[in-house]
Amino acid sequence: MDEQVVVGTWRYVLAMHSKAMCALERELGDRHGLGPSEFEVLDRIVHHDRKLRLQELCDEVHLSQSALSRVVARLEKAALVTRDACSSDRRGIFVCITPEGRTRHAAALPTQRAVLQEIFAEAPALPGLAAR
Amino acid sequence: MDEQVVVGTWRYVLAMHSKAMCALERELGDRHGLGPSEFEVLDRIVHHDRKLRLQELCDEVHLSQSALSRVVARLEKAALVTRDACSSDRRGIFVCITPEGRTRHAAALPTQRAVLQEIFAEAPALPGLAAR
DNA sequence: TGGCATCTAATGCAGGTGCATAATATGTAT
DNA sequence: ATACATATTATGCACCTGCATTAGATGCCA
Numbered sequence A, B: 001m002d003e004q005v006v007v008g009t010w011r012y013v014l015a016m017h018s019k020a021m022c023a024l025e026r027e028l029g030d031r032h033g034l035g036p037s038e039f040e041v042l043d044r045i046v047h048h049d050r051k052l053r054l055q056e057l058c059d060e061v062h063l064s065q066s067a068l069s070r071v072v073a074r075l076e077k078a079a080l081v082t083r084d085a086c087s088s089d090r091r092g093i094f095v096c097i098t099p100e101g102r103t104r105h106a107a108a109l110p111t112q113r114a115v116l117q118e119i120f121a122e123a124p125a126l127p128g129l130a131a132r
Numbered sequence C: 001t002g003g004c005a006t007c008t009a010a011t012g013c014a015g016g017t018g019c020a021t022a023a024t025a026t027g028t029a030t
Numbered sequence D: 001a002t003a004c005a006t007a008t009t010a011t012g013c014a015c016c017t018g019c020a021t022t023a024g025a026t027g028c029c030a
Helices: A003-032 A036-048 A054-060 A065-077 A099-122 B003-032 B036-048 B054-060 B065-077 B099-122
Strands: A081-085 A093-097 B081-085 B093-097
Touching (some): A003 A036, A003 A099, A003 B003, A036 A054, A036 A081, A036 A093, A036 A099, A054 A065, A054 A093, A065 A093, A093 A099, A099 B003, B003 B099, B036 B081, B036 B093, B036 B099, B054 B065, B054 B093, B065 B081
Antiparallel strands (some): A081 A093
16 A cells, blocks of 8 residues: 555544544533543443443443443443443443433434534545645 | 444544554554654654744644643653754744654654554555444 | 463553643733 | 733643553363
8 A cells, every 4th residue: 555645544544533532522521521432432332222241342442441441430430331240251241321321322422423523524534645 | 424424434533543553652662662642743853854843843743732842851851852942932942853863763764654554554545434 | 179271350550641820931002 | 111911831730541460250171
């Protein structure tokens, strides 16, 4: 793959990630009291529509195991999820979304979508890719 | 812009950012003693081929002003840049790369390129974008 | 059963980041 | 010249993250 394209794509990824993350942190935080990681975890559970083991979530969210463990701890503290023991494998933890968690996620989802729409509308899906 | 495309692009950005950042942190760190931010700052100075003011760097690197200030402090500690006063505006700071900084950057550049090549070669420049 | 490697999740810790603020310099208007 | 708003960089602080490690559970094999 052409190096210029690779570097250009990388710059695009960096720019979009930075812009979107900042905006999400602000909007989700101010309007819904959620960080991007918290929202993402809720979103994945809602999407699967079932309780998930921590390790399953690990594959879906781009966080280390320890970071995810703490995100879930924060969510539990906020009563948006519960951590239920897994009876068949007592090492495992099921993360279950609460009704309040569903409500909060449903409220935050349009905000997230709106932020992403705005960010990606400004810049084309993939720009000229002029590397330097 | 279609919502599915937006969400799919966002997932792509998240995935690439995560993979590439982890790899860069590992490779640049282990092999050259540089973090991604440190490398990026050196890279921008080399690219412009002149001393830059902190604020100019701020526009090019996706870091807050405070984070950049500290990155430069670390680079100065490592003798890879110097912080020179700006005579015309004594608020300003010029960040100048040292010979050792150039050497280190030159050594690290192929590593960075190789990491990016590998990451972006695996996944196409923009995948199917199936959102969920 | 006992011993041991493996797996899962939680935690101590160090480090980087952003926000708010401080400290200093500049420019402008009166 | 003074006062005040603005600009530039540094710093205190809280928070989040990853790495390494720990604690506990499981599986396997002798």
